[in-house]
Amino acid sequence: MAKLTRSLAAVIGILCMTSAWASNCDVGFKVIFFNGVGNTVEDAESSKFATRAAIRDALGTVFDAYDSQPVLYDIAYNTTQGTLNDVAETFAMRAQQIDPSGVLANNFFYLYWSYLGGGPSQGYANQIISSTPSSLTVLTNALLTLPQAVTGLLSQDLGTLVNAAPTYADLGMQQATMNADIAGGYLQLLVAHSQGNLFVDLANNYLSGTAAIPIAQYATVHVAPATARLFGPWMLSTNDFVINGLGLISGNIPSSNLALPVTTADPAGHGYSEIYLNESLYDHNTGLAARTIAQNHFTQQLAYLDNQQCQLQVSPPSTTVNPGDSVPLSATLTPALAPNLDTNHITVKYKWSVSGTIGGTFTDPLTGALAPTVVTTQPNVKYHAFNAYSSGQSGTDQIGVELDVSTFDNGATTSKVLAKGGVATISTENPWVGSWVGSTVSSCGSYSGPQDFTITQIGPDTLSFGPYDATFSGNTATVGGGIVVFTLSGNTISGYEADSCQRGTYTRVVQ
């Protein structure tokens, strides 16, 4: 079924070749993190790097690479007007009610952070609760335990977003960035937490609609989704009180699929790192740690994206040339590489090789030397049917090319074959055929000096040397029943004419 889906994706990709963003043969991954409700920039950054750490750990590497292709991480930051202020003011108001002097609200204002996803502020709150006489429990609860008002506020903010869904205008530069990533040759893994799912919903619409990107080129992982419309695997805990609260407001949340325990570290049960990437919270259903489940989703989606099929072809696919001639060859990738490949992180190389009876060679673009294998950064190479063969018969060379992609990270380079199988066949004519230059020397007063031939084949066993015709068999050609004898050895012809005491040597002219 998955294969069918991907095949369909490939078909769609071909159909979309005429769209604004045709399918690319992508060579890297961009993980775009869409942050949750009430997140600061630093919170979003922390979640992004927590995602990176989870993926690195899952792959057992310290490199930002998957299958030898670069993995880069971006943040699509979104925040809601007033959420952070509202939460802070909720705390301040409660503190002021408890202590009208204002000292509590001023000196211990920082405790409001405990309302926003736990962490050390929650640790302080828990310590205060445990250090306070039971007679004050009603106050510490009022001040420090996550008030319904806050989960309600976060849920309400999410509900507001649901009801007034973000538009493409809200995506702003995030949309432009996605375009740039596509043009840069990246497959996109969209990871969304909480309200970020509303923006990912929009991003999916954009990518599949306006941008007409084949679905094989982007994937999504939803964490604590604030919307029921899903585009990939999701994680939602039964004890996520923010999303549960949203469900009461909008009635439009997905079913929970994790039974993670309630933790004092994050009483709202909604934190990205505190809950969903927590390696110590185990899902009652599967027995797996939340972080392990997240890692599985991340790596499965990367594998899905990495399953693209890129093909390489060489043109012209077959050529017949005269020995000594050159043939320009060009490799064509289908689908093509992205137009603005991110060369800061990605290197592509074409590896050419030749084998066969001709023994042809390529011109090394760096050294100019001729070699049977060569690496180029551009898809073009020049083949020479120059090298010798001794059979005196026509020859054939097989050209092979593969496209390797590599990335450099943490001082190490990894590479993989992005596409291979590009082949071409080059055949040569009769090895006698071609232009030859050389000289002859007579030991009995006949002509000595330069002598050139242009040899053509005029019959099954007959060659024209220009001034005279010759009968050839294998590497030997004779004129006049043996008056003149030519011997072919690779790219050299030696000749002897008995009646003029001439001996000559000629080499092939390379085109």
Add this chain to the structure above:
Amino acid sequence: MEMLKNKSRLSLSVLLITMTLGSNTARPQTASAAVATSFSGLVYNRTTQTYNSVLTITNKGPALTAPLGIFISTNNSSVTVSGANDQGEIFDSQLPGNSLASGGTAQVTVAFVNPTKTSFVPTARVIAGGQMLLQVLQSLVGTGALPKLDTSSSLTGPDANQNGIRDDIDTLIAALPDTAVQRAALSQEARNLQNSLTIDTSSPTTLLSLATSIDRGVDCVYQRYPAAMANDRLKWIQMITVNTMIRSQAYNAFNLSMNGSVIHSHTGVACDG
């Protein structure tokens, strides 16, 4: 100016009520200006063998939060208050709406155990629950269990060594049991957050530059701590930096100005040192 007002409120919220009873007859004593109190006449309950009186507290100041801590002592060591804790304190958590509104009254029945049946003079001291909680928190600051933070009205606070980090945050980072390089990573990020409080939010270039610095700072912390601990440390730095309302408002302004943006991963080395 706001701090002065707060201090003024503080003096009003500490309630001291003193009254005496003599020879089983209630005689009202001087009460504080904020609260007036009165005991009803003592009634001997033969069943419980206690002298009962109703203490009426009238709030003449700002609203008081429940529970009210009522400390009752007497000048007669043989007289105790039934139901009081070791400190002679009883609580009233039954205030309607959990508070005693300005001008409101509360009544508490006080039962005195007086086995020698001799005269005594009780003294009552009432502290609002919020004050008691505040005292608990301040004591935790004193022991180091809670951080001692600058709460001045300045956005940036004192920075004597001019390293771009508030002095109290410097002190707290230095006191962590972490390695030197880990603490250096936290300082790097603390500097970023400090900058966010005073950044020109109208300048996209400046915002982008700071966002990139934060990206580097957070990356650095993640490079030097296990992931779960990195997240905790980052939230801690954020919490102690953004620790007053005006700092919170400034910080929110920065975050709001980043709304809809894309923050790319930095290139190059994450850590300053």
